[in-house]
Amino acid sequence: xxxxxxxxxxxxxxxxxxxxxxxxxxxxxxxxxxxxxxxxxxxxxxxxxxxxxxxxxxxxxxxxxxxxxxxxxxxxxxxxxxxxxxxxxxxxxxxxxxxxxx
Amino acid sequence: xxxxxxxxxxxxxxxxxxxxxxxxxxxxxxxxxxxxxxxxxxxxxxxxxxxxxxxxxxxxxxxxxxxxxxxxxxxxxxxxxxxxxxxxxxxxxxxxxxxxxxxxxxxxxxxxxxxxxxxxxxxxxxxxxxxxxxxxxxxxxxxxxxxxxxxxxxxxxxxxxxxxxxxxxxxxxxxxxxxxxxxxxxxxxxxxxxxxxxxxxxxxxxxxxxxxxxxxxxxxxxxxxxxxxxxxxxxxxxxxxxxxxxxxxxxxxxxxxxxxxxxxxxxxxxxxxxxxxxxxxxxxxxxxxxxxxxxxxxxxxxxxxxxxxxxxxxxxxxxxxxxxxxxxxxxxxxxxxxxxxxxxxxxxxxxxxxxxxxxxxxxxxxxxxxxxxxxxxxxxxxxxxxxxxxxxxxxxxxxxxxxxxxxxxxxxxxxxxxxxxxxxxxxxxxxxxxxxxxxxxxxxxxxxxxxxxxxxxxxxxxxxxxxxxxxxxxxxxxxxxxxxxxxx
Ligand SMILES: [Zn+2]
Numbered sequence: 001x002x003x004x005x006x007x008x009x010x011x012x013x014x015x016x017x018x019x020x021x022x023x024x025x026x027x028x029x030x031x032x033x034x035x036x037x038x039x040x041x042x043x044x045x046x047x048x049x050x051x052x053x054x055x056x057x058x059x060x061x062x063x064x065x066x067x068x069x070x071x072x073x074x075x076x077x078x079x080x081x082x083x084x085x086x087x088x089x090x091x092x093x094x095x096x097x098x099x100x101x102x
Numbered sequence: 103x104x105x106x107x108x109x110x111x112x113x114x115x116x117x118x119x120x121x122x123x124x125x126x127x128x129x130x131x132x133x134x135x136x137x138x139x140x141x142x143x144x145x146x147x148x149x150x151x152x153x154x155x156x157x158x159x160x161x162x163x164x165x166x167x168x169x170x171x172x173x174x175x176x177x178x179x180x181x182x183x184x185x186x187x188x189x190x191x192x193x194x195x196x197x198x199x200x201x202x203x204x205x206x207x208x209x210x211x212x213x214x215x216x217x218x219x220x221x222x223x224x225x226x227x228x229x230x231x232x233x234x235x236x237x238x239x240x241x242x243x244x245x246x247x248x249x250x251x252x253x254x255x256x257x258x259x260x261x262x263x264x265x266x267x268x269x270x271x272x273x274x275x276x277x278x279x280x281x282x283x284x285x286x287x288x289x290x291x292x293x294x295x296x297x298x299x300x301x302x303x304x305x306x307x308x309x310x311x312x313x314x315x316x317x318x319x320x321x322x323x324x325x326x327x328x329x330x331x332x333x334x335x336x337x338x339x340x341x342x343x344x345x346x347x348x349x350x351x352x353x354x355x356x357x358x359x360x361x362x363x364x365x366x367x368x369x370x371x372x373x374x375x376x377x378x379x380x381x382x383x384x385x386x387x388x389x390x391x392x393x394x395x396x397x398x399x400x401x402x403x404x405x406x407x408x409x410x411x412x413x414x415x416x417x418x419x420x421x422x423x424x425x426x427x428x429x430x431x432x433x434x435x436x437x438x439x440x441x442x443x444x445x446x447x448x449x450x451x452x453x454x455x456x457x458x459x460x461x462x463x464x465x466x467x468x469x470x471x472x473x474x475x476x477x478x479x480x481x482x483x484x485x486x487x488x489x490x491x492x493x494x495x496x497x498x499x500x501x502x503x504x505x506x507x508x509x510x511x512x513x514x515x516x517x518x519x520x521x522x523x524x525x526x527x528x529x530x531x532x533x534x535x536x537x538x539x540x541x542x543x544x545x546x547x548x549x550x551x552x553x554x555x556x557x558x559x560x561x562x563x564x565x566x567x568x569x570x571x572x573x574x575x576x577x578x579x580x581x582x583x584x585x586x587x588x589x590x
Contacts, residue, residue: 016379018187055180055202055390063389067122067159070129070143078139078147078248088138089237089245092189 004034106345107307110337112270112300113262116277117255119232119295120163121287125252126231127154127197127388134293138237138247146252148193154387156181160254161391163286164204164229165401167256170280170408171224173208175398180390184380189246190234198257200382203228204393210260210280211410212272217417217424219410222273223261230255256287262301267333274298274326279409283434291325298323302336303351306344314351315340320359320368332361335368412437420450429458435471436462442479448486456486460500464507476510477503485513492576498522526576528583531567534575535583538566549588560584 010030014021021029072078075088084091124131128145144152168175182200208224232255234248258277264270278296281287289295303317318340320332336359343349359368407415409431416427416437431437440457444450457472465472485506489499494517502516517523525531539546548559567580 016185016381055178055384056386056388058389060389061392063155064158064161064391065129065155067124067157068129069124069131072130072141072143073147075137075140078142084243086240086243086245088140089247090139090189091240091243092246094239094242094244 004037109305110265111262112264112302114260115299116258117297118287120160120254122159126157126160126254141249164256167286168205168227171208173205175205179204181385181388182382183385190236198230199228212276222263225259225261227258267330270333271326271330274329283409298329304340315344316351316355318359328361426454435473439473443482446483448483449490452486460503475507477506494522524576525574531575534567534570
């Protein structure tokens with residue numbers, strides 16, 4: 001069987017997912033992911049020429065809510081699961097080259 | 103550098119906070135400057151198992167803005183996940199719109215210095231959620247406030263149709279005026295309601311050949327001044343870089359810059375365009391939206407006359423200067439109050455003067471808009487007509503305006519009560535003129551026969567008559583009588 005997902009691709013996906021993998025794991029996942037992709041490729045046997053792309057699997061549209069405020073959590077509730085806090089804030093490892101702000 | 107022929111090319115990406123009460127996908131209230139992490143819930147904290155539900159008002163505000171920007175509104179729109187990892191984005195993805203934005207292909211008309219307008223094409227506008235705030239650093243750590251996370255954010259992308267820093271500034275200001283007119287955003291720059299990211303490069307013609315400089319993107323500008331100055335700075339920097347190295351645009355040499363307001367310069371953030379891999383895919387938590395004609399029609403009904411249209415109309419139909427028209431259309435309340443008053447038959451220039459010279463100042467002092475002063479359009483129209491008819495002087499009209507703004511009331515009654523009605527009775531005024539002429543033989547002589555002092559003498563006599571009338575004589579009639587009697 002051909003390798004659908006080679007080791008370089010595994011390393012790249014791991015980087016995007018912020019995962020640290022050992023060389024053994026990279027080899028292992030390359031095999032496993034290739035098997036998965038091969039399995040999924042069965043779907044290509046279906047003729048989809050005249051089928052509209054599906055945006056969502058539920059036959060439901062327009063689920064909207066009115067712009068009415070609901071109670072939020074308290075500060076302590078919000079931070080209850082935080083690994084670390086500083087007063088009212090979440091405390092997180094600093095990100096270098098921060099490009100936040102969407 | 104001076105002999106290089108070049109054209110500035112700028113496109114703009116703008117993020118606008120929508121003025122909904124709650125966040126885009128949860129019922130947390132939008133609050134600026136409140137205690138950190140007190141306007142958060144499982145949805146906007148990105149907790150597993152929580153489900154977002156779309157805020158109808160946020161969607162309608164977006165569509166309304168799209169319509170005002172002359173965009174085509176999609177009948178079908180959906181939500182996508184854009185993956186990236188930053189601590190201020192707790193889900194590790196942002197809900198946004200990728201291939202099916204709710205609006206595309208519009209334009210915005212911006213005012214130019216010349217008084218003309220220019221159309222800047224809009225590529226697309228889509229809706230997304232804002233991230234939280236990375237407020238301050240604690241050594242190797244950051245303090246994160248997620249109150250802002252989930253604020254509805256309208257992203258508007260223009261085509262690269264702007265050709266100067268001034269045009270970029272004009273677009274930014276015009277957009278602010280539009281969203282405020284529509285009531286979809288407060289457009290408060292101090293609160294970060296509008297953020298700008300210009301993409302800038304130059305087309306340089308040298309020896310008959312056109313060279314394109316590498317594109318710079320300046321991130322996260324939150325004042326009009328910073329937008330204009332960063333563009334102007336980039337133009338100078340790119341010219342110098344081209345002169346020095348001849349560097350031109352190639353795949354992957356687009357660079358990202360920040361703006362250092364203290365040093366008034368752009369600062370390189372990332373040299374190479376990183377191969378962003380946002381891995382967009384349809385968000386399974388949110389179902390798509392169909393926008394049918396009935397709903398779209400209902401939203402269309404909420405459109406108002408746009409500020410630039412009003413500004414052009416005021417200049418054209420009412421003969422106002424472009425400057426005055428600009429001042430009156432800076433906010434919608436003033437523009438509509440002015441327009442309504444003029445439509446009651448008052449002279450546009452007179453109403454304009456009363457509003458811009460007195461009304462706006464008083465409104466500003468009281469922290470209200472002009473229409474919230476205690477003056478109705480009817481009474482303002484009446485006052486303007488009184489001033490035009492010579493019943494009250496221009497300065498008396500100001501006094502009456504101030505009285506009306508403070509205590510309300512009818513301008514004619516106020517004029518009466520305050521003794522501000524001008525005397526236009528020719529017989530009564532003639533007696534005053536005669537008395538003044540008799541008392542000032544020297545000035546009369548100068549006015550008649552001394553070409554050097556004539557004008558001054560005339561002014562003096564005029565002043566004397568006005569003084570005798572306690573300022574109540576109609577100056578037009580006084581002047582007519584003086585000219586007649588002195589035969590000048
Ligand atoms: Zn929330």
